[in-house]
Amino acid sequence: MDFPFMYEALMRLLPGIPMTLQLAFIASAFGVFFALAAALMQLSGNVVLRSIADFYVFCIRGTPLLIQIFLIYYGMGQFDFIRHSFMWPILREPYWCAIFALMFNTGAYGSQIVRGGLLSVPRGQVEAARSCGMSQVLIYRRIILPLAIRQALPAYGNEVILLLKATSLASIITLMEITGLAAKMISETYRVVEVFLVAGSLYLLINFILSRGVAVLEKRLMRHTAAERPSSRVAARGAA
Known part of the structure; x- marks a missing residue:
């Protein structure tokens, strides 16, 4: 193993970290709104809205992300009304095409x-909020969404980690994130193992920091349950 070369590879791949983080966090930030909208549409009583959300989820989950990136990057320019629309200055840029594909x-x-988080909210709490005179919007804001977020956060943290790793596919459309810089360096040096070991280590480090951050956030959101456990144990001992 050529450690001096691996250090050189590290120095050349580090500039790709900001691009990787931008793709992941911008796509996940906007993707939350798509996720919430699709979930609410699937749970609504409107057949049309539910069918649209089901079709969207079915198509995205049933096709590879790489094909979705290609369809947005290469396919949008095939339509005249898109090329002459206000969206074309955005859709012709690979950066925004990658953002849209990752976001969808x-x-x-x-x-x-x-x-799943919305369905996990106890119906009793919702009924209690209604009996207090809360409107449906206020129930969602104060009862349903906070509880659903707590339940969904661990799984959604995993989804963000998967999204960050999926940003490596953006190198296919010429974006110079970590994998794009690694592929460029390999084409120049033909040192596949060392370069990809360094690239993989960078992804591993980023995902470790991200997973720790999600764990800290989850602990803060669930701190009230940790405070309830000792009292419940004392009560159980007293009953015994």
Whole structure:
């Protein structure tokens, strides 16, 4: 193993980290809204809305992300009305094509996580909120969404990690993130093992930090349950 070369590879791949993080976090930030909208549409009583959400989730989950990136990057320019629309300055850029593809993809997968979180909210709490005179919007804002977020956060954290790794596919459309820089360096040096070991280590480090951050956030959101456990144990001992 050529460690001096691996250090050189590290120095050349480090500039790709900001691009990787931008793709992951911008796509996940907008993908949350797609996930929430699709989940609410699937749970609604409107057959049309539910069918649209089901079709969207089915198509995205049933096709590879690479094909979705190609369809947006190469396919949008095939339509005259898109080339002459206000969206064309955005859709002709590989950066935004990758963002849209990742956003639609994580929105479909995330919708099932959000949907599960919404379904996990106890009906008794919702009925209690209604009996207090809360409107449906206020019930969602104060009762349903906070509880659903707590339930869905661990799984959604995994989805963000998967999305970050999926950003490596953006190198196919010329974006110079970590994998794109690694592929360029390999084409120059033909040192596949060392370069990809360094690239994999960078992804591993980023995902470790991200997973720790999600764990800390989950602990903060669930701290009230940790405070309840000792009292429940004391009560159980007293009853015994």
